[in-house]
Amino acid sequence: MKDINIDFNDLDINNIGSWPTPVKTIxxxxxxxxxxxxxxxxxxxxxxxxxERAERQEITLKQDFEVKQAKAxxxxxxxxxxSEMKESFGAMLRQLPSKTEVENLLVDIxxxxxxxxxxxxxxxxxxxxFTEFYAELPIKISMTGTYHQFGSFVxxxxxxxxxxxxxxxxxxxxxxxxxxxxxxxxAKTYRYLDEDEISxxxxxxxxxxxGRR
Numbered sequence: 001m002k003d004i005n006i007d008f009n010d011l012d013i014n015n016i017g018s019w020p021t022p023v024k025t026i027x028x029x030x031x032x033x034x035x036x037x038x039x040x041x042x043x044x045x046x047x048x049x050x051x052e053r054a055e056r057q058e059i060t061l062k063q064d065f066e067v068k069q070a071k072a073x074x075x076x077x078x079x080x081x082x083s084e085m086k087e088s089f090g091a092m093l094r095q096l097p098s099k100t101e102v103e104n105l106l107v108d109i110x111x112x113x114x115x116x117x118x119x120x121x122x123x124x125x126x127x128x129x130f131t132e133f134y135a136e137l138p139i140k141i142s143m144t145g146t147y148h149q150f151g152s153f154v155x156x157x158x159x160x161x162x163x164x165x166x167x168x169x170x171x172x173x174x175x176x177x178x179x180x181x182x183x184x185x186x187a188k189t190y191r192y193l194d195e196d197e198i199s200x201x202x203x204x205x206x207x208x209x210x211g212r213r
Contacts, residue, residue: 102137102191105162109139109187112156118145121182130193130201139187144180147171157187164189 071078106125113120122142129136143153150171157164169185193201 101162102189105160105164105189106139108160108162109157109164109189112160113141113143113153116145116152116156117149118143118153118183119180130197132201132205133198134190134192135197137189137191139189141187142182142184144182146181150181150183162189 110120110123120141120143122140124140126138126140129138143150145153154166157166165188167186167188169183172182172184
């Protein structure tokens, strides 16, 4: 095989056509490689990045579709569940007294205590606390009696047709073994708000949110 010795200093840049064939071949290979590399970084790589973004978006869209498809399939079940929740909420709401019925409920609680044989030392309704749909009425109660009488009172309150909760119960013994026990607690009853009260409560809530901004 014939050796090819090329002195690149002898090559005339202005007369490329006279260069030896091996040199021209090498230059062509280099130019082609550079063109391919430039095409890759300027076009192909951008297309690959766009393809990867599209694939990720496809996964997200598929997941969203599956979630929405599941909701669509269970739409009738959701409607049925919503209907049952509304009925349940309505039944619970009917257990709350109206504004005019609260006074009778307080009398019922007091009568339940007297029927149990306990003696009230304190029976003090406090200021109502409002939420969006109902009002909460705390009642501070202090009474004296026996464990049996206290149990009878608690059972009697639980049997009332209206919702009453007993909280912060503290029972104290007497000064001696023959003394009556004292039970302090907070009874809470609830009433639903009428339309005017609900509107007023929502207006106050909006005013508070604006004040925080």
